[in-house]
Amino acid sequence: MEGKFAAIIDALASNGWIIIPDFLPKNYLKNLAEEASSAWESGDFRRAGVGQGDQLKVRTEIRSDFIHWLEPENLTALQREYWQLLDDLRLEINRHLYLGLRSFEGHFAVYPAGSFYKKHIDQFQTTRHRMVSCLLYLNENWQPEDGGQLRIFYPGSEERFIEVLPEFGTFVCFRSDTIVHEVLPAKRERFSLTGWLRKDII
Incomplete structure (x- = not known):
């Protein structure tokens, strides 16, 4: 994992984002994906909103x-293991990039067929605590025709971008304060564990 952490730090310091396939062992990912799917089937999810606090609104x-x-x-044992991994990453980022990261927050996310998220950055305008976004995809056998790509725009450009398939085990990490991105419409259920390294304690 040290090599992956080093690659993440180098990327955050240069272009602001990195994509790492097969970030974690497949058995671990399968079990984590089962937890996400079970929570979805149990009705534990709610519609995501836009904004925060009193400004939080559902805008589909x-x-x-x-x-x-x-x-x-x-947290379950699997989730605690992931939280610990992200805390280790937090310490390494602070050691090299001096971002003053103090905590991690995260949620399971699901995009049912037809769902999307238009172009945005993850850091809120009113509070600037989110600094680094971390996405772990939990979708087995994802194909290009399934849609749901993460489109990452190069800093300062509205036309130059890359697209990332939300493939099983792919980890994407980018600066929450500078990287504009969007999620293209998914054509089947699309799961992830999405989170942020923050400058405050939560």
């Missing part, structure tokens, strides 16, 4: 996914 014309927040005090 902007984003139409569903989320299930994972609370640190109620």
